[in-house]
Amino acid sequence: xxxxxxxxxxxxxxxxxxxxxxxxxxxxxxxxxxxAIEKDMAIVDVGLKVEGRIALKEFGAKAKDGTLNVGDxxxxxxxxxxxxxxxxVLSRDxxxxxxxxxxxxxxxxxxxxxxxxxxxxxxxxxxxxxDGAVAFLPRSQVDIRPIRDVTPLMHTPQPFEILKMxxxxxxIVVSRRTVLEESRAEQRSEIVQNLEEGQVVEGVVKNIxxxxxxxxxxxxxxxxxxxxxxxxxxxxxxxxxQIGQTVKIQIVRINQETHRxxxxxxxxxxxxxxxxxxxxxxxxxxxGRVTNIxxxxxxxxxxxxxxxxxxxxxxxxxxxxxxxxxxxxxxxEVEVVVLEVDPDxxxxxxxxxxxxxxxxxxxxxxxxxGQVVEGxxKNKTEFGLFIGLEGDVDGMVHLSDLDWNRSGEDAIExxxxxxxxxxxxxxxxxxxxxxxxxxxxxxxxxxxxxxxxGALRKNAVVTCEVTAVNDGGIEVKLVDHDLDAFIRRxxxxxxxxxxxxxxxxxxxxVDARVTQFNKKDRRLSLSIxxxxxxxxxxxxxxxxxxxxxxxxxxxxxxxxxxxDDGDK
Numbered sequence: 001x002x003x004x005x006x007x008x009x010x011x012x013x014x015x016x017x018x019x020x021x022x023x024x025x026x027x028x029x030x031x032x033x034x035x036a037i038e039k040d041m042a043i044v045d046v047g048l049k050v051e052g053r054i055a056l057k058e059f060g061a062k063a064k065d066g067t068l069n070v071g072d073x074x075x076x077x078x079x080x081x082x083x084x085x086x087x088x089v090l091s092r093d094x095x096x097x098x099x100x101x102x103x104x105x106x107x108x109x110x111x112x113x114x115x116x117x118x119x120x121x122x123x124x125x126x127x128x129x130x131d132g133a134v135a136f137l138p139r140s141q142v143d144i145r146p147i148r149d150v151t152p153l154m155h156t157p158q159p160f161e162i163l164k165m166x167x168x169x170x171x172i173v174v175s176r177r178t179v180l181e182e183s184r185a186e187q188r189s190e191i192v193q194n195l196e197e198g199q200v201v202e203g204v205v206k207n208i209x210x211x212x213x214x215x216x217x218x219x220x221x222x223x224x225x226x227x228x229x230x231x232x233x234x235x236x237x238x239x240x241x242q243i244g245q246t247v248k249i250q251i252v253r254i255n256q257e258t259h260r261x262x263x264x265x266x267x268x269x270x271x272x273x274x275x276x277x278x279x280x281x282x283x284x285x286x287x288g289r290v291t292n293i294x295x296x297x298x299x300x301x302x303x304x305x306x307x308x309x310x311x312x313x314x315x316x317x318x319x320x321x322x323x324x325x326x327x328x329x330x331x332x333e334v335e336v337v338v339l340e341v342d343p344d345x346x347x348x349x350x351x352x353x354x355x356x357x358x359x360x361x362x363x364x365x366x367x368x369x370g371q372v373v374e375g376x377x378k379n380k381t382e383f384g385l386f387i388g389l390e391g392d393v394d395g396m397v398h399l400s401d402l403d404w405n406r407s408g409e410d411a412i413e414x415x416x417x418x419x420x421x422x423x424x425x426x427x428x429x430x431x432x433x434x435x436x437x438x439x440x441x442x443x444x445x446x447x448x449x450x451x452x453x454g455a456l457r458k459n460a461v462v463t464c465e466v467t468a469v470n471d472g473g474i475e476v477k478l479v480d481h482d483l484d485a486f487i488r489r490x491x492x493x494x495x496x497x498x499x500x501x502x503x504x505x506x507x508x509x510v511d512a513r514v515t516q517f518n519k520k521d522r523r524l525s526l527s528i529x530x531x532x533x534x535x536x537x538x539x540x541x542x543x544x545x546x547x548x549x550x551x552x553x554x555x556x557x558x559x560x561x562x563x564d565d566g567d568k
Contacts, residue, residue: 034072052088096132113159135172188259191220199251222261231305272305290332298324308348318392359391364428377419395435460514491527
């Protein structure tokens with residue numbers, strides 16, 4: 001059959017091919033030809049059986065300035081081949097976006113920057129037009145430092161870096177900050193190459209913090225730390241600097257890797273620490289001003305740029321646990337003594353208490369060993385009493401120096417905080433700042449004297465007065481000595497029947513023999529039984545042996561009779 005008269009099969013195949021072309025063209029960007037311009041619409045033929053209409057505003061500047069003409073070839077996006085009105089649904093905007101996405105993906109993969117314009121503000125940031133594609137610019141990515149007003153940046157072409165792309169969701173995230181940081185890094189690197197350590201330059205104070213000031217050196221900032229502003233103590237940079245001020249500084253250090261620059265002002269002046277040892281010899285008295293007070297001491301400025309430390313231990317002879325702020329105050333003028341100078345560490349140790357007399361030396365001069373003093377009980381401890389003395393010093397009475405005859409633990413119970421007592425000076429150690437006192441030394445040591453004289457030596461005979469009677473024996477007090485003792489039941493008599501304590505009465509005087517005396521512990525052991533045995537032995541020795549035929553009773557009776565005759 002001829003081509004002019006197609007068969008039914010030919011028509012079906014042509015129709016199927018037409019539908020196939022329709023399916024492949026939908027959702028694609030194709031070239032079309034402007035066939036007519038009607039009011040605000042352009043008629044575009046994309047090679048289909050129908051034409052499509054596109055609003056002129058989608059052509060942007062071309063439509064506004066009239067350069068879009070019939071016959072021009074344009075790229076359009078085919079949404080549908082035919083709608084209900086029988087027209088193709090075309091879009092110039094979507095074509096531009098598709099084209100933009102392809103270009104942007106290529107630049108994103110290559111790590112290249114893109115150009116765009118900030119055109120709207122949204123929650124959390126701004127929207128950017130990237131030549132047809134809309135991207136999101138987070139607020140934190142607008143600039144290196146937070147900025148309040150973004151208006152001057154809007155609708156102005158500028159470079160951005162793509163941080164993330166998701167075509168399926170249609171999301172693009174860009175950053176202006178990274179572009180600025182890269183540019184700044186390049187600029188900083190170039191400036192740093194032209195700077196040298198030790199170089200003196202001028203800069204403008206850009207920002208002030210508690211720890212220093214940032215100075216603009218012409219495109220790069222350097223840090224002028226508060227400790228490098230002056231040789232003297234600077235509590236806060238605002239004492240000598242203000243924002244916008246032009247200052248002359250020296251490049252102290254340059255970190256080529258981080259491009260951090262440390263600056264100094266005090267380096268332009270003479271170092272006051274040079275020759276400091278000659279200027280302030282040890283022992284010299286000088287006057288200074290308190291500049292700062294801490295828990296461990298106070299700093300004193302002796303001249304501009306030179307500060308010394310009075311350690312808390314060198315503030316007072318007697319106030320050991322007092323905060324320095326209760327002894328000195330800031331800005332106070334004080335006289336101090338130079339204790340140590342270390343030029344290498346730039347340290348001077350000062351003493352405040354050294355300007356006053358040592359109270360322990362004065363006490364030793366006024367109260368030599370053996371002199372009686374009086375003071376108030378300041379404290380009771382497990383090892384003795386602390387007594388407040390003249391000159392605001394304390395002396396200690398050890399437990400062993402409270403009483404001659406009682407234990408220190410018992411004797412200390414007689415004293416209370418606030419009691420005024422007398423004591424004897426036993427020792428003064430000026431170096432260790434210690435004064436030893438004794439209360440028992442106020443009275444003589446009768447027991448000690450008796451022991452030294454031999455009156456309480458072993459086997460000596462002493463006269464006692466019964467002070468108490470109990471089942472275990474009797475308590476006695478030596479008549480000639482201020483000493484108590486206890487005679488056990490078994491030592492009351494040689495005869496077992498006579499070892500009954502109840503046969504003794506309080507106030508009764510008895511003789512006993514010293515069996516043991518510990519001078520250190522002042523413990524005395526007495527025995528009536530030992531005395532009886534000793535007297536018996538003596539009688540036997542004096543009147544002869546029992547071999548003579550006389551009984552022991554006869555010998556003892558003769559001895560007693562002789563003793564009685566002698567007494568008469």
